[in-house]
Amino acid sequence: MVKARLKSATSATARAALAAVVTAVLAGAGVATAAGGSQPPAGHHRAGSEPRNLDQLKAQVNAYYNGYQDPSGHHHIGPDSRWAADVTARIAQAKSRTG
Structure with a gap:
């Protein structure tokens, strides 16, 4: 039972870490995420909504x-x-x- 809890906690931790990384990468690309949108960095120009x-x-x-x-x-x-x-x-x- 402890092993199952540890596995699920690790999986949840890994999922949370992965979600944070993906959100940061998408935010850097100016892509809105479920947690909110972001603005592209200054001096960044892109056509339309293409990342x-x-x-x-x-x-x-x-x-x-x-x-x-x-x-x-x-x-x-x-x-x-x-x-x-x-x-x-x-x-x-x-x-x-x-x-």
């Missing part, structure tokens, strides 16, 4: 991290990426607040 192309989203993520893959297959974030600049700025803000 954004997944390849375009992947390209945006890759451009933000300016990542590369080494010969052993490990992915790395580029040192001159927008992400690195954002992290550096946040660290500087935190250091200035703690004085």
